[in-house]
Amino acid sequence: MSDSDTFPASDEIARLRREIERHNRLYFAEAKPEISDYDFDKLLEQLIALERQHPELVTPDSPSQRVGGAITKDFSAVQHREPMLSLANTYSLGEVEEFYNRVRKLLLLEGVQEQEMVAELKFDGVAISLLYRDGLLVQGATRGDGVQGDDITINLRTIPTIPLRLEEALLADLQGDDRQIEVRGEVYMQKEDFERLNDSRPEEDSFANPRNATAGTLKLQDSAEVARRKMCFVAYYLKGIGDEGTAHFQRLKLLERLGFYTGGHYRLCSELDEISHFIEKWEEMRWKLPYETDGVVLKLNDVSLWDKIGATAKSPRWAIAYKYPAQQAKTVLHDVVFQVGRLGTITPVAELEPVRLAGSTVSRSTLHNFDEIERLGVMLNDRVIIEKSGEVIPKVISVVLEERPSDAVPIELPSHCPECSTPLVKPEGEVSCYCPNEEECPAQIRGRMLHFASRNAMDIKSLGKALVDQLVSMKLVQDVGDLYMLQEPQLDRLERMGPKSALNLVRALQESREKSYDRLLYALGIRHVGRATARELSAAYPSLDLLRQASEEELASVPDIGPVVARSIVDYFAKPSVPGFLEKLRSAGLQLSGSERAAQVNRNFEGLTVLFTGGLDRYDRQQASELVIERGGRVVGSVSKKTGLVVAGHDAGSKLEKALKLGVRVVTEDEFEAML
Numbered sequence: 283m284s285d286s287d288t289f290p291a292s293d294e295i296a297r298l299r300r301e302i303e304r305h306n307r308l309y310f311a312e313a314k315p316e317i318s319d320y321d322f323d324k325l326l327e328q329l330i331a332l333e334r335q336h337p338e339l340v341t342p343d344s345p346s347q348r349v350g351g352a353i354t355k356d357f358s359a360v361q362h363r364e365p366m367l368s369l370a371n372t373y374s375l376g377e378v379e380e381f382y383n384r385v386r387k388l389l390l391l392e393g394v395q396e397q398e399m400v401a402e403l404k405f406d407g408v409a410i411s412l413l414y415r416d417g418l419l420v421q422g423a424t425r426g427d428g429v430q431g432d433d434i435t436i437n438l439r440t441i442p443t444i445p446l447r448l449e450e451a452l453l454a455d456l457q458g459d460d461r462q463i464e465v466r467g468e469v470y471m472q473k474e475d476f477e478r479l480n481d482s483r484p485e486e487d488s489f490a491n492p493r494n495a496t497a498g499t500l501k502l503q504d505s506a507e508v509a510r511r512k513m514c515f516v517a518y519y520l521k522g523i524g525d526e527g528t529a530h531f532q533r534l535k536l537l538e539r540l541g542f543y544t545g546g547h548y549r550l551c552s553e554l555d556e557i558s559h560f561i562e563k564w565e566e567m568r569w570k571l572p573y574e575t576d577g578v579v580l581k582l583n584d585v586s587l588w589d590k591i592g593a594t595a596k597s598p599r600w601a602i603a604y605k606y607p608a609q610q611a612k613t614v615l616h617d618v619v620f621q622v623g624r625l626g627t628i629t630p631v632a633e634l635e636p637v638r639l640a641g642s643t644v645s646r647s648t649l650h651n652f653d654e655i656e657r658l659g660v661m662l663n664d665r666v667i668i669e670k671s672g673e674v675i676p677k678v679i680s681v682v683l684e685e686r687p688s689d690a691v692p693i694e695l696p697s698h699c700p701e702c703s704t705p706l707v708k709p710e711g712e713v714s715c716y717c718p719n720e721e722e723c724p725a726q727i728r729g730r731m732l733h734f735a736s737r738n739a740m741d742i743k744s745l746g747k748a749l750v751d752q753l754v755s756m757k758l759v760q761d762v763g764d765l766y767m768l769q770e771p772q773l774d775r776l777e778r779m780g781p782k783s784a785l786n787l788v789r790a791l792q793e794s795r796e797k798s799y800d801r802l803l804y805a806l807g808i809r810h811v812g813r814a815t816a817r818e819l820s821a822a823y824p825s826l827d828l829l830r831q832a833s834e835e836e837l838a839s840v841p842d843i844g845p846v847v848a849r850s851i852v853d854y855f856a857k858p859s860v861p862g863f864l865e866k867l868r869s870a871g872l873q874l875s876g877s878e879r880a881a882q883v884n885r886n887f888e889g890l891t892v893l894f895t896g897g898l899d900r901y902d903r904q905q906a907s908e909l910v911i912e913r914g915g916r917v918v919g920s921v922s923k924k925t926g927l928v929v930a931g932h933d934a935g936s937k938l939e940k941a942l943k944l945g946v947r948v949v950t951e952d953e954f955e956a957m958l
C-alpha cells in the first residue's frame with residue numbers, strides 16, 4: 283500500500299474517532315445525545331471497517347477497542363497499591379456537624395485554622411480502581427476486600443467514559459518514578475440503560491436496581507455483552523506519585539482535564555452552612571439526574587492533611603458519607619390482584635391510592651409473593667408505607683397499624699389459579715406459588731405470546747395485549763406457532779380489527795419470519811434465557827437442533843451460562859409439547875438456525891472435546907470456540923483424560939503441562955487452523 287492510500291484513511295480514522303468520542307461525551311457525560319443509538323453504531327462500524335483495512339493504524343485507545351469480544355473464564359486477583367477504604371455513613375445533619383467538629387479538632391492539633399471541605403454527590407454504583415502507565419490504561423480492578431480485588435480490565439475497557447489514554451501534556455508532572463497514576467471512582471448504569479437492560483431479561487432474573495446490574499455486569503465473562511450494557515464511570519479520586527496539587531477540589535478539575543467524567547456537581551465549602559445547603563439542594567434535585575445517587579460525600583479539601591489525620595481500619599477520618607433517608611410515602615391499599623405470569627408464577631400486586639414519591643406518582647406496587655403478604659400482616663384498606671430506595675419500583679414496607687380502619691378486610695390468598703382454576707402448587711424451598719397448567723392456562727398462553735411479540739424478541743408491534751386477549755379467549759391460537767396459520771378473514775371478524783389491521787398483523791408476522799435466530803431463541807421464553815443468554819447460546823449452538831441435543835454439562839461450559847440456566851434449557855426441550863411446537867415454527871419458515879454458515883461448515887471436530895489454553899494470535903477465545911462447536915466439537919475448560927485435543931497458544935501454562943502428562947494430543951494455533 284502506498285502512503286497516499288494510508289494518509290486519507292488515517293485522516294478519516296482520526297475524524298471518526300473524534301466524532302465517536304464526542305458523541306460518547308454527549309451521551310454519558312452530558313446526557314444530551316445528538317444522534318440515535320443506531321447512527322452511533324453506524325459510525326463505530328465505519329471506524330471498525332476502516333481499521334480492518336488498515337490494521338497498522340489501530341491504536342489501543344481507539345473507540346473500536348471498546349466493543350469487547352474477549353472472554354475471561356476467571357478474573358485474576360490483584361493487590362491494590364494502597365487499600366481501597368470505604369466511608370463511614372451518617373444519616374442526619376446532626377451527625378454531619380459532629381464529623382465537621384471532629385475534623386476541626388484534628389486540624390487544630392495540626393495547627394491548622396482553615397477548614398475547607400469538598401461536597402460531592404455519592405454515586406450509587408460499584409467502586410473500581412484504574413491504573414495508568416505512561417498515560418495508557420493498564421489495569422482496572424474491583425475493590426474486592428479492599429486489599430485485593432479482581433482484575434476486570436477487559437470489561438472496563440468497554441466503558442466509554444473510562445479514557446484508554448490520558449492527555450499527554452498533563453502527565454509529565456503527575457507521574458512518579460514508576461510512571462503510573464491511579465484513579466478511583468464508581469462504575470454505574472444510567473437509569474434508562476438499566477431499564478432497557480431489564481426489559482431484555484426474563485422477569486424472573488430482573489435486577490432490583492442499577493447497582494446490582496452494574497456489579498453483575500462487571501463480572502461477566504463475555505466483554506462484548508459488557509459493552510452492550512452501556513455502563514459509565516465517574517472519577518472521584520486521583521493518586522499519582524508526583525505533585526498533583528494538594529487540594530482535592532483541584533484534583534477533581536485535573537481529572538476532568540485528563541479526560542475523566544466527574545459528574546461536575548461538587549462544591550468547595552468553607553462553612554458548615556454551605557454543606558447543609560448542598561445536602562438539602564440535592565435531596566430533591568438528584569431525582570432529575572440520569573443516574574442514581576444515594577447521598578453526599580464530604581472530603582477535606584487539603585490532601586496534604588489526609589495522611590496526618592489518618593484512617594480507622596475501614597474508613598478515613600477526613601471524609602464521610604451522608605446518606606439520604608429512603609423516600610417514603612403513606613397511602614391506602616385498595617386492592618390486591620393476583621397476576622399469573624408467562625411461567626405460571628402468581629404475583630400479588632397492590633393497587634394503591636395514587637401518591638407522589640421520589641419524583642413520580644405511584645399507584646401500584648408489587649407484593650412479591652404470598653409469604654410477603656403474611657410477613658407484612660397487611661389487610662385491604664390499610665394505611666401502608668411505601669418506599670423507594672435505589673430500586674426503580676417502590677415497595678410496600680410496612681402497615682400503619684395504629685391507623686387500621688374498621689373496614690379493614692383480610693386478604694384472601696388464592697388456592698386456585700385466578701385464570702384457569704387449577705390448584706396452585708408451591709415447590710419445596712421456593713417462595714412463589716405457580717399455576718402448573720402450563721399448556722392450557724390462558725394467562726400463561728397470553729404471557730408467552732406477548733413475550734414472543736415484545737420489542738427485544740420478535741418485535742411484532744401490531745400484536746398488542748387487546749388482540750392477544752381475543753385470540754386466546756376465542757381459542758384461535760394455543761401457542762405462537764398458531765399465529766402463523768391465521769388467515770386475514772379470521773382476523774377481520776375480531777373486535778376492533780378492520781381489514782387494515784388484519785393485513786398489518788399478517789404483514790408483521792411475515793416480517794418476523796426474517797428475525798434472527800438469536801432473537802427467536804429469546805422469544806421462545808425459556809426460563810432464565812434473556813437476550814444476552816440467547817446471544818451466547820446462538821453463538822455456541824448455531825441451530826436449534828444443535829441446541830436441543832446439547833447436554834446440561836456442555837451448556838454450562840458456554841460463557842456466562844451457569845448450571846441453573848443449563849438445567850432450564852434441558853428441561854425446556856424435554857417438555858412433551860415442545861417438539862410439536864418447534865415443528866410449527868419450522869413450517870412457518872422462522873429462522874431456526876444462525877447464518878447459512880452453520881450449514882456449510884465441515885464436521886471436522888465431530889465428537890472431539892477441545893480445550894484452549896494460552897493466548898491465540900488470530901482468534902479470540904469465543905471465535906475459536908464457535909469454530910469448534912460449529913464443526914461438531916465441544917469446548918471444555920479443564921483437562922482430563924477424556925479431553926481429545928488441547929490447542930496451546932503462547933504462554934500456555936499448567937493446563938498444557940497436565941495435558942502432556944496425561945498424553946492428550948496437543949496442537950499449535952497453526953495446526954488448529956489447518957484442522958478447521
Ligand code: IVH
Pocket residue numbers: 367368369370402403404405406407408409468518519579598601603
Ligand atoms: S470517596 C477513601 N467519593 O461510596 C474514600 N466514594 O460508602 C474513597 N462512593 O467505597 C471513596 N460516590 O464506592 C467517594 N463521590 C464519592 C463517592 C464514593 C460513591 C462510594 C465508593 C465508596 C462508598 C463508601
